[in-house]
Amino acid sequence: TSLQVKIFHEIGKPIQSSLHKISVVGTGAVGMACAFSVLTKNLTGELALTDVQGDRVRGEMMDLQHGAAFIKSAKIISGVDPKITANSRVIIITAGVRQKEGENRLSLLQRNLDILKSLVPKLVSLSPDAVLIVVSNPVDILTYLTWKLSGLPKNKVIGSGTNLDTSRFRFLISQKLNVGVESCHGWIIGEHGDTSVPVWSGVNIAGVPLRELYPALGTDNDPDNWQEIHKTVVNSAYEVIKLKGYTSWAIGLSVSDMVETILRNTHKVHAVSTNVQGVHGINDQVYLSVPCVLGENGVTHIVKQKLTDTELAKLHKSASIMKENIDNLKI
Ligand SMILES: NC(=O)c1ccc[n+]([C@@H]2O[C@H](COP(=O)([O-])OP(=O)(O)OC[C@H]3O[C@@H](n4cnc5c(N)ncnc54)[C@H](O)[C@@H]3O)[C@@H](O)[C@H]2O)c1
Numbered sequence: 001t002s003l004q005v006k007i008f009h010e011i012g013k014p015i016q017s018s019l020h021k022i023s024v025v026g027t028g029a030v031g032m033a034c035a036f037s038v039l040t041k042n043l044t045g046e047l048a049l050t051d052v053q054g055d056r057v058r059g060e061m062m063d064l065q066h067g068a069a070f071i072k073s074a075k076i077i078s079g080v081d082p083k084i085t086a087n088s089r090v091i092i093i094t095a096g097v098r099q100k101e102g103e104n105r106l107s108l109l110q111r112n113l114d115i116l117k118s119l120v121p122k123l124v125s126l127s128p129d130a131v132l133i134v135v136s137n138p139v140d141i142l143t144y145l146t147w148k149l150s151g152l153p154k155n156k157v158i159g160s161g162t163n164l165d166t167s168r169f170r171f172l173i174s175q176k177l178n179v180g181v182e183s184c185h186g187w188i189i190g191e192h193g194d195t196s197v198p199v200w201s202g203v204n205i206a207g208v209p210l211r212e213l214y215p216a217l218g219t220d221n222d223p224d225n226w227q228e229i230h231k232t233v234v235n236s237a238y239e240v241i242k243l244k245g246y247t248s249w250a251i252g253l254s255v256s257d258m259v260e261t262i263l264r265n266t267h268k269v270h271a272v273s274t275n276v277q278g279v280h281g282i283n284d285q286v287y288l289s290v291p292c293v294l295g296e297n298g299v300t301h302i303v304k305q306k307l308t309d310t311e312l313a314k315l316h317k318s319a320s321i322m323k324e325n326i327d328n329l330k331i
């Protein structure tokens with residue numbers, strides 16, 4: 001504007017897209033929790049929001065912009081056309097349709113796959129260097145399909161997987177032991193949701209494996225019923241849905257924790273969904289959650305966890321079911 005000319009000497013052309021641009025695709029309950037959390041953690045100077053509901057996404061953008069004075073004034077843009085995601089470093093995909101009452105998972109899968117088929121190639125052509133984080137459910141198989149549709153190397157396509165399951169697991173352990181959750185270490189791996197696998201042998205406080213002190217931990221004949229904790233991880237998802245109709249804050253915080261590790265390249269380990277072919281004796285090309293080292297290049301390493309035969313058997317069962325579902329899909 002003419003005033004800008006009066007106020008400023010221009011020294012160099014400003015870069016339009018920030019180096020750490022984050023995009024959220026699908027600005028429903030989960031997408032906006034992710035957006036709000038990455039902003040309050042000051043992870044980016046530019047956030048793009050896109051959704052097929054034009055009014056909704058514009059309203060969400062404006063509502064966040066009006067708080068800009070309090071969040072290091074990140075640039076926030078929005079639009080129905082995915083082109084506003086161009087040059088992103090991280091793209092969070094929560095686009096999808098929620099499971100209808102009584103809808104089976106395969107039908108939900110086909111509807112969400114159709115959405116990804118139209119979205120993913122466009123997103124990748126606009127941001128070829130981005131790390132994709134898939135949150136839409138069923139997250140493990142949709143992450144596999146996003147990877148196939150993207151043409152990206154497997155390290156660049158990550159599913160939130162059992163990141164939320166693990167954070168609920170650690171919260172419940174912290175409640176049972178009355179110890180801060182940051183000091184309660186435990187991992188849920190495998191398929192996100194009802195059939196996830198708690199690695200009881202790895203639960204520890206300050207590196208002290210609880211099962212060494214209490215061998216009944218996580219077994220069927222345990223007077224303290226620790227197994228109940230994993231059941232509660234699953235049941236609490238249904239309880240939250242019953243109470244508030246959806247889940248948002250915990251998944252938003254868990255995804256922004258992943259984004260922070262990626263953009264700050266801190267090599268922190270997260271339970272996330274990755275290509276596990278060749279891991280734990282799995283031969284098929286499937287995506288399941290295991291502890292992964294994350295950084296700017298996505299998944300750089302998988303931690304070689306020592307699993308019991310029971311834990312391995314559950315993992316292999318999930319892998320074979322996923323392979324079967326993939327084979328039955330019309331990609
Ligand atoms: N992985 C996990 O741990 C976890 C946890 C909670 C929710 N979820 C999943 O996250 C997804 C989103 O949940 P939600 O509660 O936010 O649902 P929601 O219905 O509130 O939001 C989904 C959004 O996606 C948008 N959308 C649909 N098609 C689109 C397209 N082609 N392009 C862009 N946007 C599109 C919709 O308009 C809607 O705003 C669901 O699949 C849900 O199951 C996963």
Ligand SMILES: O=C1N[C@](c2ccsc2)(c2cccc(Oc3ccc(F)cc3)n2)CC(O)=C1Sc1ccccc1Cl
Binds near residue numbers: 137168234238240
């Ligand atoms: O907390 C959550 N809210 C959910 C949801 C969100 C909006 S509608 C449904 C939710 C809750 C319950 C079952 C449910 O069923 C599904 C459906 C498809 C699917 F691929 C995975 C779970 N989904 C999505 C979801 O994945 C979670 S986390 C979770 C779910 C089940 C067991 C354990 C955990 Cl940790």
